[in-house]
Amino acid sequence: MVEISAAISALANILIACATITAAIVAATGLNTWKNRYVWEADTDLAKRSLLAIYRFRDSLYSVRHPAMFHHEMEVSTAEAEGINASNERSAGVINAYANRWEKHSKSRVELDALITEADVLWSSELRQLVEPLRVLENELFGHIRLYLDAWHRGKTDLAKEYQTILSERRDILYDRLDDEKDCFRADCISELLKVEDYLRSKLGRKL
Numbered sequence: 780m781v782e783i784s785a786a787i788s789a790l791a792n793i794l795i796a797c798a799t800i801t802a803a804i805v806a807a808t809g810l811n812t813w814k815n816r817y818v819w820e821a822d823t824d825l826a827k828r829s830l831l832a833i834y835r836f837r838d839s840l841y842s843v844r845h846p847a848m849f850h851h852e853m854e855v856s857t858a859e860a861e862g863i864n865a866s867n868e869r870s871a872g873v874i875n876a877y878a879n880r881w882e883k884h885s886k887s888r889v890e891l892d893a894l895i896t897e898a899d900v901l902w903s904s905e906l907r908q909l910v911e912p913l914r915v916l917e918n919e920l921f922g923h924i925r926l927y928l929d930a931w932h933r934g935k936t937d938l939a940k941e942y943q944t945i946l947s948e949r950r951d952i953l954y955d956r957l958d959d960e961k962d963c964f965r966a967d968c969i970s971e972l973l974k975v976e977d978y979l980r981s982k983l984g985r986k987l
Contacts, residue, residue: 825897826982829906832891833913833975837968839884840917843877843924844955844964852876870932877924888917902982909978912971916964923952 853872860868891910898906923946930942956962959969 821901822982825894825901826979829891829894829898830976830979830983832887832894833910833972833979835887836884836891836913837972839887840920840968841955841965843880843884843920844953845880846954846957848873848876852879867934870934873932874928877928881921881924905978906975909971909975913968913975916967916971920952920964923949927953 853869853876855868855871855875859871859875863871895907895910926942926946926949929936930939930946933939950963952964955965959965
């Protein structure tokens with residue numbers, strides 16, 4: 780009888796130990812599941828916001844190059860128009876239009892920069908490196924616009940002819956051809972954007 784009681788007690792201890800181990804395993808599994816879900820949700824949220832930001836960056840950069848320049852973009856203040864002829868007033872309007880366009884684009888760039896910094900924390904520098912070629916294209920366009928304005932719209936300066944020579948030696952990216960295949964700048968943007976898209980969509984758990 781004593782042996783039976785001891786056996787039952789030993790079995791109970793074994794069952795309790797097994798239950799404890801099982802509970803620990805279940806708890807650990809649950810914690811890992813929660814961690815994985817948290818990581819997935821964080822990645823998905825940042826990837827979605829980054830995709831939207833990169834599209835806004837793309838669209839605003841394209842808008843800077845739009846060949847049509849509208850009257851409201853070229854408005855010149857009374858102070859700016861005072862004492863200048865019609866030709867110079869138009870040049871002032873062109874300068875204002877590009878300044879307004881670039882200011883709008885800068886807002887999308889600031890938004891993207893903030894998300895890239897956030898991505899640095901979660902994903903290291905992968906997204907930053909993928910976006911860098913787009914920044915190079917952005918800087919190329921900014922430099923081209925500045926040279927164009929200095930050469931043709933900021934008055935006859937000693938450097939104007941030199942700027943015109945520099946422009947003639949560069950690829951002409953000032954105006955958007957509105958054609959993804961015929962426009963070299965658009966084609967470059969699309970090529971680099973696809974790499975960013977593939978990376979971010981992998982964080983969403985999907986690819987096109």
